Structure formats: structure tokens, C-alpha cells
Amino acid sequence: MSYAIKEMFITLQGEGAQTGRTSVFCRFTGCNLWSGREQDRDTAACRFCDTDFIGTNGEGGGRFKTAELLAEALEACWSRTVKNTGQRYVVFTGGEPLLQLDDALIQAVKAFGFEIAVETNGTIIAPHGVDWICVSPKPDSKLIQTQGSELKLVYPQKELSPEMFDTLDFKHFWLQPMDGPNRFENTQKAVAFCLANPRWRLSLQTHKMIGIP
Ligand SMILES: C[S@@+](CC[C@H](N)C(=O)[O-])C[C@H]1O[C@@H](n2cnc3c(N)ncnc32)[C@H](O)[C@@H]1O
Numbered sequence: 001m002s003y004a005i006k007e008m009f010i011t012l013q014g015e016g017a018q019t020g021r022t023s024v025f026c027r028f029t030g031c032n033l034w035s036g037r038e039q040d041r042d043t044a045a046c047r048f049c050d051t052d053f054i055g056t057n058g059e060g061g062g063r064f065k066t067a068e069l070l071a072e073a074l075e076a077c078w079s080r081t082v083k084n085t086g087q088r089y090v091v092f093t094g095g096e097p098l099l100q101l102d103d104a105l106i107q108a109v110k111a112f113g114f115e116i117a118v119e120t121n122g123t124i125i126a127p128h129g130v131d132w133i134c135v136s137p138k139p140d141s142k143l144i145q146t147q148g149s150e151l152k153l154v155y156p157q158k159e160l161s162p163e164m165f166d167t168l169d170f171k172h173f174w175l176q177p178m179d180g181p182n183r184f185e186n187t188q189k190a191v192a193f194c195l196a197n198p199r200w201r202l203s204l205q206t207h208k209m210i211g212i213p
């Protein structure tokens with residue numbers, strides 16, 4: 001199987017319980033809940049996406065014919081910046097990474113010693129071997145991955161309330177204020193909800209605050 005990659009880059013994880021951790025991000029092309037085209041946004045299942053995941057033209061993007069070639073590129077990206085050999089950590093995101101992440105790619109990155117994280121909308125079951133599963137549920141879609149490391153709900157959403165998820169099998173429950181024109185109000189609403197419901201914690205998109213990818 002070949003893999004379509006929008007971009008890959010080294011940064012610090014900006015969200016959730018792994019915030020601040022050095023990571024190589026591998027952003028897959030394409031999503032099952034939005035085409036990525038602005039003219040389709042209003043009719044898509046997921047309408048607030050903050051990400052460009054169309055094509056393969058980003059930094060380090062491209063089509064990779066095999067899992068080994070993609071894993072080598074991720075390792076090279078890591079080693080260009082990171083001096084220490086241990087603690088290798090790859091975050092597969094997108095787009096929707098579980099449309100493309102398969103056993104071959106998991107084995108190939110594990111062979112380089114990477115720990116593996118995914119950011120998923122939860123509509124596809126994660127393959128075995130993923131070490132950190134972050135599920136972020138979306139409207140007009142069926143949540144299938146109901147177990148994982150963290151559940152990160154973008155807040156507020158008309159169709160989805162936190163109470164729909166907090167009995168599921170996750171270690172951490174996050175509210176992440178929806179970025180966009182109402183980010184300030186959305187943050188205030190998320191704070192108010194967390195204050196009243198301490199099971200939920202606030203996840204801020206810290207990379208945006210400090211201007212890193
Ligand atoms: C771009 S998505 C890619 C991974 C996967 N498709 C998903 O939705 O989880 C990465 C993370 O950004 C979050 N996100 C997307 N748009 C956002 C926005 N406008 N404000 C806050 N978080 C957002 C998603 O909910 C998800 O947790």
C-alpha cells in the first residue's frame with residue numbers, strides 16, 4: 001500500500017496530555033468527514049476544521065510507495081533536529097490518519113524505535129500497536145473507537161455534549177475550545193464547563209499561542 005502525506009514536521013505536541021512533548025507529526029492527506037474544500041465546508045459532517053489536508057505539497061509531503069520509505073523519512077526528519085536518540089515519538093494525524101495507517105507502517109516505525117500516537121475522529125478502529133490514542137468525536141458520524149488514552153472534545157458543538165462521552169473508556173477527558181471567530185467566547189464556555197465538571201479538563205492549542213507548527 002502507498003501513503004499520501006500532506007506534510008511532516010518536528011514540533012512540540014500542542015494539545016492534550018502529551019503537550020510539550022517533542023514529536024514528529026505525520027499529516028496524512030484526506031478525511032472521511034470533509035473534502036477539505038471551502039465550498040464543501042457547510043455541508044460536511046465536520047465543519048470547523050482548522051487544517052489544510054489536501055494534496056501532498058506541504059513540507060516533507062509526498063507519496064510514499066512503501067511503509068519502509070515513509071518510516072525512513074520520519075526517522076530522517078526526527079534525526080535532523082533531535083540530537084538525543086531515545087524517546088522517538090510520531091503523531092499520525094491528518095486529515096483522518098486511520099484511513100491509511102496500517103500494520104505495515106506501524107511495524108516499520110516501531111523498527112526505528114518510535115512510540116506511536118494517533119489523532120483520530122473515532123470513526124475507524126485503530127490498528128493494534130498504537131501506543132497513544134486521542135479520539136476527537138465529530139457530529140454526523142458514528143463513533144466506533146470508544147476506548148483510548150484521551151478523549152478531546154472540541155467545544156462547544158450544538159450536536160455533541162460532554163455528557164455523551166464521559167462514561168467511555170478513556171484515561172483523560174478534555175474540552176478544547178473551538179478555534180475560529182468565536183475562540184474567546186468558546187474558551188470562556190469551556191472554562192465554565194470544566195469548573196462545574198472537574199472530570200473534564202481544558203486543552204488549549206498551545207502551539208498556536210507560541211507560533212510553532
Ligand atoms: C485536524 S484534526 C486531525 C485528526 C482527526 N481527523 C480528528 O479530527 O481528530 C486534529 C485535532 O484538531 C482538532 N480541531 C480541528 N479543528 C479545530 C478547531 N477549529 N478548534 C479546535 N480544535 C480543532 C480536532 O478535533 C482534532 O482533535
Ligand SMILES: Nc1nc2[nH]cc(C(=O)O)c2c(=O)[nH]1
Nearest residue numbers: 012013014015093119207213
Ligand atoms: N503542535 C501541534 N500539536 C498538535 N496536536 C494535534 C495537532 C493536529 O493537527 O493533529 C497538532 C498540530 O498541528 N500541531
Ligand code: SF4
Nearest residue numbers: 031034046049095121
Ligand atoms: S475529522 Fe479531523 S481532519 Fe477531518 S475535517 Fe474534522 S477536524 Fe478536520
Ligand SMILES: [Mg+2]
Nearest residue numbers: 050051093213
Ligand atoms: Mg492542528
